[in-house]
Amino acid sequence: MHRITPATVADLFDIAATRRIEQAAAAALPAHTLMQRAGLAVARLAMSIAPHARTIWIACGPGNNGGDGFEAAAQLQHRGFMPIVTFVGDEHRLPPDAKASLQRARDASVIFAQKPPAEYELAIDALLGIGSTRPPEGVMAEWLREMDTRGQPVLSVDVPSGLNADTGVLLSGSTGAHANTARFCVTFLTLKPGLFTAHGRDAAGTVWFDDLGVGDTTEPPTARLAGAPKAQARTHASHKGSYGDVAVIGGAPGMAGAALLAGSAALHAGAGRVFVGLLDPSAAPVDTARPELMLRDASALDLSGMTAVCGCGGGTDVRSVLPRVLATAAALVVDADALNAIATDSALQAQLASRARRGRPTVITPHPLEAARLLGCTAGDVQADRLAAARQLASRFGVVAVLKGSGTVIADDSGAPTVLNLTGNARLATAGTGDVLAGMIGAALAAQQPAFEAACEAVWRHGHIADTWSTNAAPLTAGTLARQAPF
Numbered sequence: 066m067h068r069i070t071p072a073t074v075a076d077l078f079d080i081a082a083t084r085r086i087e088q089a090a091a092a093a094l095p096a097h098t099l100m101q102r103a104g105l106a107v108a109r110l111a112m113s114i115a116p117h118a119r120t121i122w123i124a125c126g127p128g129n130n131g132g133d134g135f136e137a138a139a140q141l142q143h144r145g146f147m148p149i150v151t152f153v154g155d156e157h158r159l160p161p162d163a164k165a166s167l168q169r170a171r172d173a174s175v176i177f178a179q180k181p182p183a184e185y186e187l188a189i190d191a192l193l194g195i196g197s198t199r200p201p202e203g204v205m206a207e208w209l210r211e212m213d214t215r216g217q218p219v220l221s222v223d224v225p226s227g228l229n230a231d232t233g234v235l236l237s238g239s240t241g242a243h244a245n246t247a248r249f250c251v252t253f254l255t256l257k258p259g260l261f262t263a264h265g266r267d268a269a270g271t272v273w274f275d276d277l278g279v280g281d282t283t284e285p286p287t288a289r290l291a292g293a294p295k296a297q298a299r300t301h302a303s304h305k306g307s308y309g310d311v312a313v314i315g316g317a318p319g320m321a322g323a324a325l326l327a328g329s330a331a332l333h334a335g336a337g338r339v340f341v342g343l344l345d346p347s348a349a350p351v352d353t354a355r356p357e358l359m360l361r362d363a364s365a366l367d368l369s370g371m372t373a374v375c376g377c378g379g380g381t382d383v384r385s386v387l388p389r390v391l392a393t394a395a396a397l398v399v400d401a402d403a404l405n406a407i408a409t410d411s412a413l414q415a416q417l418a419s420r421a422r423r424g425r426p427t428v429i430t431p432h433p434l435e436a437a438r439l440l441g442c443t444a445g446d447v448q449a450d451r452l453a454a455a456r457q458l459a460s461r462f463g464v465v466a467v468l469k470g471s472g473t474v475i476a477d478d479s480g481a482p483t484v485l486n487l488t489g490n491a492r493l494a495t496a497g498t499g500d501v502l503a504g505m506i507g508a509a510l511a512a513q514q515p516a517f518e519a520a521c522e523a524v525w526r527h528g529h530i531a532d533t534w535s536t537n538a539a540p541l542t543a544g545t546l547a548r549q550a551p552f
């Protein structure tokens with residue numbers, strides 16, 4: 066069993082693949098082996114989370130997820146703990162593995178109760194796993210609410226109940242677990258994408274993985290965790306030309322800040338030279354706080370040898386420069402208002418898609434609403450399947466698509482597994498942090514990194530700054546984030 070961190074490199078598998086892996090493994094092992102191993106893993110993790118627990122409440126559901134819970138109860142009882150099991154379901158309709166584990170719990174003299182214990186130090190959620198098909202209701206919903214609000218740690222078995230393991234959508238329609246409840250999840254056989262995006266990160270908390278001794282699979286992964294980027298050493302015999310030029314195009318009247326933030330991020334992330342082409346004709350000719358940035362009129366920049374970062378604070382004015390930017394930029398990051406302009410203009414969409422045919426690297430960085438505009442759907446539709454939305458954007462426009470938000474998704478149209486990013490947190494939920502990300506990706510492209518790698522690495526680093534930001538430090542504004550951009 067090991068803990069998943071932002072540094073973890075691992076394949077992710079959807080429910081269908083997990084079912085196939087489970088079937089093949091179960092067929093090769095004596096009956097009930099997998100569930101016994103799963104239950105033991107739950108018990109071990111429970112003991113390490115709450116070593117001094119007097120009472121551990123285990124809520125068991127009607128399928129094999131409940132079976133894992135019965136098995137864990139038996140194991141905890143054998144080790145001198147006091148598990149109290151509540152069961153929702155029909156004993157006679159339990160699957161065979163779960164039925165056997167229920168018997169083992171009874172044989173171990175585990176206490177079964179109708180209601181959750183009045184006091185407990187840890188709750189184990191073994192209500193629903195990957196077989197969850199509809200929103201939990203009635204007693205099940207009540208117990209999940211109780212776990213959410215009681216303030217005691219919660220350990221989810223395999224998947225938090227009600228979470229779609231493919232998409233990270235909570236079937237209960239809840240907005241996520243109570244933020245003050247410590248959450249853990251031990252997941253079996255495969256890591257599932259839904260644990261790491263949308264509501265998955267809140268619902269699962271700290272994720273542990275146990276392959277139940279099954280080892281590697283030949284199933285193709287659904288997605289992957291790419292881990293931490295390697296530090297990029299710079300050779301002595303290099304100069305600013307070695308790291309490329311970034312040109313930020315944006316900053317319509319009243320919105321120069323967004324373009325300057327992207328420029329600052331590109332600069333701190335190591336771009337050789339950074340130009341900021343402002344769309345506001347009355348903008349000041351120099352940013353005295355960052356004199357390294359070369360401020361220009363957007364229409365005066367020759368982008369043919371540059372990486373353009375287009376759209377930050379672009380307003381509606383960015384529309385007029387987009388045809389030239391899409392046609393001439395050697396490499397391109399399309400963000401914010403540039404994405405909104407493209408969403409309403411089929412000619413610009415065709416131009417965006419044509420860049421791939423001309424071998425011009427392009428990364429788009431929508432948040433869910435911008436993605437929805439591009440796909441002609443709602444932000445809710447995008448959030449309902451973030452991986453699918455990112456892949457659709459990547460294939461429709463032949464670009465690398467970075468779908469931002471908790472568990473940022475990075476997809477391209479090469480057929481390579483989509484990447485889910487595990488850095489970042491709600492400290493980034495403040496205006497301008499997206500502009501900083503666009504600038505960081507721009508710097509990586511300017512340094513000639515392949516687009517997919519550039520996007521994955523910049524997204525990881527951007528989130529890592531927020532993850533390692535001291536709670537004692539000043540608030541993490543977009544400006545400070547830009548200055549922390551590492552290279």
Ligand SMILES: NC(=O)C1=CN([C@@H]2O[C@H](COP(=O)(O)OP(=O)(O)OC[C@H]3O[C@@H](n4cnc5c(N)ncnc54)[C@H](OP(=O)(O)O)[C@@H]3O)[C@@H](O)[C@H]2O)[C@@H](O)CC1
Pocket residue numbers: 087091099100103126127128129130131133160162192193194195196197198199200201202205222223224253254
């Ligand atoms: N077999 C093995 O060796 C191993 C199995 N493993 C474990 O098995 C888990 C998968 O087990 P599973 O397939 O039985 O599905 P599970 O998640 O328990 O739920 C299915 C049941 O719930 C019901 N149900 C669904 N939604 C509901 C709702 N809202 N409210 C109420 N009921 C609802 C559904 O009923 P139905 O939809 O048919 O009416 C069905 O009865 C997996 O996540 C892992 O923990 C691991 O230990 C590895 C080894």
Ligand SMILES: Nc1ncnc2c1ncn2[C@@H]1O[C@H](COP(=O)(O)OP(=O)(O)O)[C@@H](O)[C@H]1O
Pocket residue numbers: 401432469470471472473488489490491492493494495496497498499500501502527
């Ligand atoms: N709760 C969160 N968890 C992880 N990352 C977040 C969260 N909220 C925001 N972010 C990140 O912050 C950035 C916000 O970008 P965006 O929505 O474009 O903001 P803006 O337009 O103000 O710059 C994205 O990189 C996004 O992934």
Ligand SMILES: [K+]
Pocket residue numbers: 130190191192193194221222223224225226
């Ligand atoms: K569960």
